[in-house]
Amino acid sequence: MTISVLDPSRFRAVLGHFCTGVTIVTGHDGTAPVGFACQSFAALSLDPPLALFCVARTSRTWPVLAAAGRFAINVLAEHQRDISTTFGTRGDDKFTAVTWHPAPSGAPLIDGALTWLDCTLETAHPAGDHHIVIGRVTALGDTSDARPLLFHRGQYTVTEPVPEPLEALLPWPRPDDWL
Numbered sequence: 001m002t003i004s005v006l007d008p009s010r011f012r013a014v015l016g017h018f019c020t021g022v023t024i025v026t027g028h029d030g031t032a033p034v035g036f037a038c039q040s041f042a043a044l045s046l047d048p049p050l051a052l053f054c055v056a057r058t059s060r061t062w063p064v065l066a067a068a069g070r071f072a073i074n075v076l077a078e079h080q081r082d083i084s085t086t087f088g089t090r091g092d093d094k095f096t097a098v099t100w101h102p103a104p105s106g107a108p109l110i111d112g113a114l115t116w117l118d119c120t121l122e123t124a125h126p127a128g129d130h131h132i133v134i135g136r137v138t139a140l141g142d143t144s145d146a147r148p149l150l151f152h153r154g155q156y157t158v159t160e161p162v163p164e165p166l167e168a169l170l171p172w173p174r175p176d177d178w179l
Contacts, residue, residue, distance in 0.1 A: 019152040022084045024074040025053055026100075026108040027065040033095045033108045036061045037088035039151055040130075041073060049137035051117055054130045060090075062131060069121045071135060072107035075114040076149040081156055083110060084149060104139045114148055116141035 026035035040054035051073060055062045065071045076084055086097045100108040103118040110116075119135030150157045 016153045019150055019157065022076045022080075022149040022151055022156075023053070024076060024083065024087045024110055024113075025055070025061075025065070025071055026074060026110070027061075027068045027071040028102070028106045028108065029064050029068055032093070033100070034061045034064045035087050035094060035108060037084050038073075044134060050122060050134055051119060051137055052132060052134045054127070054132055057126070057129055057131060062133075065133075066121065066124065068107075070105035070107055071119055071121070072103045072105065072109055073117045073119065073135070074108075074110040075116065076110075077112060077114045077144065077146040078149050078158055079146070080110075080112060080149055084156075109141065113141070114144045114146055 020039040021041065023038045023041045024035050025038045025041075026033060028034070036055070036059060038053050038055065042052055044050040044052045053073065083098055086094050095108065099111040101111065103109045103116065105118050105120070107118060109118075117135070117137050118139035119137050122134040122136045124134070125132045147159050150159065
């Protein structure tokens with residue numbers, strides 16, 4: 001059996017057709033806050049409550065989060081593109097550009113986010129050029145009616161509200177049916 005080698009740019013282009021939300025994963029090493037923008041985030045389990053994210057093995061933030069053993073996942077709102085851009089680029093103190101307060105774990109919670117999850121590190125698995133990080137959710141933030149910040153085909157995109165008469169036609173009766 002021959003395994004073909006995929007062109008990484010084509011792989012990225014194809015996967016870019018899957019729309020993702022944008023999160024900021026944050027932590028605190030006891031001295032300074034750290035964080036990075038992350039699109040590879042998902043709910044994993046209800047019982048126990050687990051969430052996952054993927055982080056590049058080359059990340060300078062990941063070793064700090066791993067050593068701390070705690071982190072928060074901030075789900076960004078549509079109006080927070082600038083925050084996503086700040087945390088998506090290399091830089092020393094990204095937190096000068098945002099206002100935040102500590103989660104129960106001490107990890108930064110970004111003001112204005114749609115919601116957040118506070119987690120303890122459950123496990124991390126190497127996978128190609130990334131780590132798959134699983135966190136046990138220990139606290140949850142309130143939710144917001146604001147729209148999420150989305151990323152699709154290499155750029156930010158927006159959601160459009162569904163007109164009221166069309167809601168009856170949608171086959172999604174409850175917001176928690178997806179899990």
